[in-house]
Amino acid sequence: MKKKICLIGMGFALLSLLFLPLPLGARGEVKREFIFAQRLFEEEKFSLAALQFEKFLDTFPGDPNCDKAQYGLGMSLWNMEEYERAASAFEILLERYPESEWVDESLLQLGENFYKLGNFHEAISTYEKFIRDYPQSEHLPKTFYSLAYAHLRLEDHPEALKNFRKLKDEFPEFEYLPEVQYRIANLLYLTTRYEEAKKEYSTFISEYFTPEFLVQAYLERGDCNFEMGSYTEAAEDFARAGAHFWRGETLYYLGQYSEARQAYQQALEEPEKKWEVEARWGIAHTYYKEKNYAKAQDSFRHFIDSFPKSKFLPEAWLRLGDCLYYQNNLAQARKAYQKVIKEHPESRYVADSLYGMAY
Numbered sequence: 001m002k003k004k005i006c007l008i009g010m011g012f013a014l015l016s017l018l019f020l021p022l023p024l025g026a027r028g029e030v031k032r033e034f035i036f037a038q039r040l041f042e043e044e045k046f047s048l049a050a051l052q053f054e055k056f057l058d059t060f061p062g063d064p065n066c067d068k069a070q071y072g073l074g075m076s077l078w079n080m081e082e083y084e085r086a087a088s089a090f091e092i093l094l095e096r097y098p099e100s101e102w103v104d105e106s107l108l109q110l111g112e113n114f115y116k117l118g119n120f121h122e123a124i125s126t127y128e129k130f131i132r133d134y135p136q137s138e139h140l141p142k143t144f145y146s147l148a149y150a151h152l153r154l155e156d157h158p159e160a161l162k163n164f165r166k167l168k169d170e171f172p173e174f175e176y177l178p179e180v181q182y183r184i185a186n187l188l189y190l191t192t193r194y195e196e197a198k199k200e201y202s203t204f205i206s207e208y209f210t211p212e213f214l215v216q217a218y219l220e221r222g223d224c225n226f227e228m229g230s231y232t233e234a235a236e237d238f239a240r241a242g243a244h245f246w247r248g249e250t251l252y253y254l255g256q257y258s259e260a261r262q263a264y265q266q267a268l269e270e271p272e273k274k275w276e277v278e279a280r281w282g283i284a285h286t287y288y289k290e291k292n293y294a295k296a297q298d299s300f301r302h303f304i305d306s307f308p309k310s311k312f313l314p315e316a317w318l319r320l321g322d323c324l325y326y327q328n329n330l331a332q333a334r335k336a337y338q339k340v341i342k343e344h345p346e347s348r349y350v351a352d353s354l355y356g357m358a359y
Helices: 024-042 046-059 066-079 083-096 103-116 120-133 140-153 157-170 177-190 194-207 211-227 231-241 244-253 257-268 276-289 293-306 313-326 330-343 350-358
Strands: none
Touching (some): 024 046, 024 066, 046 066, 066 103, 083 103, 120 140, 140 157, 140 177, 157 177, 177 194, 177 211, 194 211, 211 244, 231 244, 244 257, 244 276, 276 293, 276 313, 293 313, 313 330, 313 350, 330 350
């Protein structure tokens, strides 16, 4: 999720306010009205500030500070999360005051409002215009950041990756650089470029340590290692991430069945029970691999009773039959094999069940 950046403050230095050559009393009224609106904004009374800026614009439409008031109106609405009205306010500023010193900030803030409204294509167009028109702006890093996230929300991973990389390379002092580094790694991971992703995750972990993304970085680097067959490294990463089920899977692939079973058991103890089915399935298989057929039999039977609609059910009946067979309980083994043949005739385990029946 994209971070909310407070992009631009009001920046209304009172000494810099310009006023038309009005009579002294009128000039004082203009100044008072503007200062009142600004102070409401600074006190975070955004609803009242918006009303006051609107009043200023309606009352003094020719004042040279109308662009500042229009910007203040837009920022007040932005902070009220009224993004459609805020976008309209910034569009008005861009149209009416093209020479204003607030044009660049307004253009960027318009893009931010489009983003908040979920109009990512418009946001991208606006950010790209800002980058073209204001290549020296101090707000350029934040623009690339928002542009990358807009592409990410559209699942345009190549463009998102390109802009995050550009941000990292050209603005190494950017305040959210650790997050940017994580996103680079994550996008490579999402596009199955596991070796590159692993390298970027390692950079993030060693150079850009931040708790916010650290667990996810270990988890995803672990999956990169798993997909590349580096199971020992994967197990270490999953352990650091507290991903007990996936650590169990990795240890299973390493043939460390007792350790895998312990990891699966830890997954079962997690309060959300996210991997309950898979962990129970893994435990049964560890006993089966160890040829502890009595324990495996109990585990497969428990699995069948606990998860009667599981996609693993046909294989569970087959493995139960095998466990019974290896313990010379041939009659019960035959019944288990028949369950596969009769109740799951389309299963790929029918052939093995027929083979078991024959013996």
